[in-house]
Amino acid sequence: MRNIFLSGAANPVVGRAILPAAAFQAAHRVKAGGSILGLLLVAHAALAQQVVTPTPDQAGSPRGTNTGDYNVTDSFETGYRFAVVNGSVGTYRSDVNYGTGIRLLSGNLSVNSRDGHGRWFDQIVLTTIGLGNDPYQSVTLRVEKNKLYRYDMLWRLDDYFNPGLPVAGGQHLMDTTRHMQDHNLTLLPQSKIQFHLGYSRNTQDGPALSTVQLCFDGNIYCGTAGNEFPVFENVRREQNEFRLGADVDLAGFKLTLLHSWVFFKDDSGYQESGLESGDNPSTGVTLSQFQRAEPYHGASPYWLANLNKSGKSLAVNGRVTYVDGKGNFILDENAFGGTPLGAQNQQVQVGGDASRPSLTGDLSISVFPTARLTLVNNTSIDSTRIDGTSDYAQFNLATQTADFISFRYLGMRTIANATDLHYRLKDWLSFYGGYRYSERRIEDIEDYAIPSPLTGAMYEQENHLQAGLLGIRIKPLKAMTINLESEIGRANQPFTPVSDRNYIALGGRFEYRVKKLTLGALYKENYNNNSVTLSSYSSHARTYSANAAWTPRDWFTLDASYSKLHLDSLSGIVFFAGPEAASPLTSNQIYISNIHAANLVTRFVVAKRVDLYVGYTITDDTGDGRNTAAPAGATDPTTLIFAPVQTFPLSYQAPLARVSIRLREKLRWNAGWQYYNYHEQFGLESFYQGYHANTGYTSVTWAF
């Protein structure tokens, strides 16, 4: 049978159609054009790249080289990176964080079986970014053998630095490293019964700075007698997840089952030694030694079951998920310090547990009565209950003791139904509409009043939200698409003053796409009005953007985009001004952000050997147009606090340039430069975080 087939004569149509000479010529046309196509695709893919590395241009032939029964494509880039920073190094590390040193900037390897019958594998795809010492590193790997297995791995590293100026006046700082890895193995990936095994690990380690409030007066909460002290935190967090699942394809139904075991632990510790006077030295409270251990170990095992049936006129999907979240914790804190009354020590011990069972179900029914009409209805139910006990004990100088057990119960149950309709009236005109109804019930039992009568007061609230959607899609030309959409929603009891209550969302998109040119435009407007007695919250967000990509020649491409992101909001606020003020003040807090963001990139290829890439990115928040943080001549202390934070004008620019020269078929030399300039017009709380940085690299890209 196979021999007949090999001859090609068994199929008369095939026999008649095969013209070896024509096929040979066609194949050679492909070879000639393949590289160009590859270059174009790579160039297009990399066009909007907004960081200078890695160099997108690959070494070697995009078609790869044949080795035995496999085809191999590879390209690796190694180089030296530098960064010179002036100004706020902390903000630079928070925004950019590229450093100096030798890196494996990128790596790409693909090995493909040419007949799909490799002995151990049919495909290996490996990609790397930033290995060595870059702040952002990743490795992806896929190894696959047809019919037998498929293995996917993702490993990532993120160096995180944040000085936390706006949240704690610079007293909170994080310099941590997060490692993440995911492994997924599918056995029998093309069969009707597939098995899935997975493992994920997520760790976060590193030093941090935090704060603690103390008063040594025997009260649980200090009030104005409190003083805040910096403490060192050693962050040690780890999560491990193990997954086991299966897909069963039977009688047209697809059943997916997954069980996962998730274990999390946080063993971060806090300590401080040395005399600290704190943020509120007028209290006379000092801290000389502090130590806190706070191990938290939790687990969130979950089950997932999904059943799917797809047919020509009907599709049904049902899913159930159950998560049984649990956490056990203990806290042991010792503080030594002083007050005007003399030396003090304080010990706090807390122990308890928390649980969060959560059940979610979905049923989605899709009906296709005609080729032009699609109707989908989805019902979902979610029930989550969070409960816990926390046994708190505070000892002060072994004479004053405060003890209580408190807890909080938070339960949420949401039932939502959504119906969507899509109808194609003409080939160039279609409509869609939808209706959503959601009902959410929240129950809360809380008890942490001071002193601590265990009243266990229970509260309930229900929110009903109805929303309607309407959209239209017009395609007047094959290359042109216009989308218009709108949504209007009404909620009767939103959870927070900033939640959706009476909202309208409008949107429009335009796209014109031909072979060498793409033009796009976008308009979005979201308006939410949540005004109630004593509080008038409204927000109005408008987004306009336009983009263009143009490739008039193989050697020249241009990509540009502009976005205007505008937000203005008004919040009713209540606050106290003055020590132990008798009555609160009410006011409106305005916030206006008016961001203009643009991106421009060009790429030239000179003599098919040299790639030049020039780009420019800018984010400019013009704020509300004012020239000074506070109104000129303002002396009212409240105005001086609130006015400067109504807007936050700044600019952030990042021009870049890169050259990549093909020295040989399998060797390229690259060099690039990127400049960062961050400037805050008014600063923030008297901090000015501006910086400018020159970063760059030189590298070689090679293929084996």
Added chain:
Amino acid sequence: MSRWLLLVCACVPLIAADDYVGSAACKTCHADVWFNFYKNPHYKSIASGDQPPDRTGCEGCHGPGKAHVEAHGGKTTIPRAFSLMQPKAVLDTCLTCHASNFSKSNIRRSQHSLADVVCTNCHSIHKSPAPQFLLARKQTELCYGCHADVRAQFSMPFKHRVNEGFMACTDCHNPHGTFAPTWGMADRPRLVDRAEGNEQACLKCHADKRGPFAYEHPPVRVEGCGVCHMPHGSTNAKLLVRPVVFTLCLRCHNGADSFGTRNNGIPALSNTHNMLDPRYQRCTLCHVRIHGSNSDGYFFR
């Protein structure tokens, strides 16, 4: 060349229905497509050799090719020429095989499908430059192509590291549609994926915010992280929606109306909080465990 011919012939289905001509016939004229097709995930259907003609090779997607061959080409003679097909027809064709994939459970109701953004808008079956998933372009560039406003957000000073290659859009989003979110209401936000089956995508990485905590900060669970953070990018540190933290907190903590868990307004600040004092403008200086605490209802430790 002959080796290729032998290989191709070997892969043609053994039994072809009357109108099916087999992939080898297609290769004759479409050598450019065939040349690298062994790298294509769809090649598995050919390599397996056990698929019926309507589920393998070129005709598995494009339909039986006899008429096309007999007419010596022409797009209109291809039963399923994707560039001529309406979006729903494209979706139906791809879902013939891919419908039962769990990640596509909600594709019929996804915002993309409703807007007629279907498979071939993002996937290039024959000329994909991406190493995986047959994407028409590198993933971020693909998404930025339509979502220029999101691209602007990822170019802001504070952002998740998508442009840097550490993350991808699909770490948080499922472009094929998602189940209704368990936070927020009215199916919003859309196309945001789940962590652990039914939690916010943020918790996939930020596991320390997952809890459960004895004292949850309720809006984190009820409304989601987006109530305080802008997940793509922001001009404010920590991706906050406001440049300083006290303006963020005061938006909700005003005691007004029936908001909050107590049904009588979210508690306003006590009179010990003198906002003229910079200490009280830095709320998280004391309320350090603002996402949730196990030992303190006011998130002090």
